Amino acid sequence: MTKTTAILLAAIGATALSACVSTDDALLKTVPFGSGTSQYKPYDFVRCVKEKWKPIAPRVREYSPSSDTLAVSVPSGGVTSQSVVLVIAQASANGTGYTIYGDVAGASRYDAATHTCD
Template sequence: MRKTIAILSAAIGASALSACVSTDDALLKTVPVGSGTSQFKPYEFVRCVKEKWTPIAGRVREYAPSTDTQAVSIPSGGLTSQSVVLLIAQASANGTGYTIYGDVAVTGRYVAATHACD
């Protein structure tokens, strides 16, 4: 009986953790809603985007999904770590290339705010 309870508890814990895993990967599999190139270097560009997005969303998170990529996202208001808007920025020959993912209905303001950092 204890073994069954332990296995059940582990399964519940694993599924809860998988629900908390960032779903930004899911957004990356969708069609981008915006893109562009900024004259800023990646860190300066991300700082600018955060300044523009914060008045719209309040909570903006920044992280590095890999050594050569910066990301900015707006977490949903729910209990999961799901993001509703995601921006991926990478260094390019002319500064920083970026792509924005999310629901078109939600992201319009974020796309416009991001272009202010071009």
């Protein structure tokens, strides 16, 4: 692999990762439809949410939008990478505090599945 090819592949990867965050920003501007506090630590909470969401939507992604925040989202099935459901999790005194955002009619299924990880 040439140096130019390696740089190009790195740039493509960085763009793909930033697309997850930037398209999820649109959901963060909407009114949340769920929130709560989990007894789990953030990483364990995120792992639990991913397991609960996979039966609803097989494509579930996890990423860290900042140094103290974890996110789990379900990308839309269309050509855009915009997510249809997003949970933002941050460490709290009692475990993990979280907020759920979404723009789909069936978002209540994700909310109910997330609360099983409380």
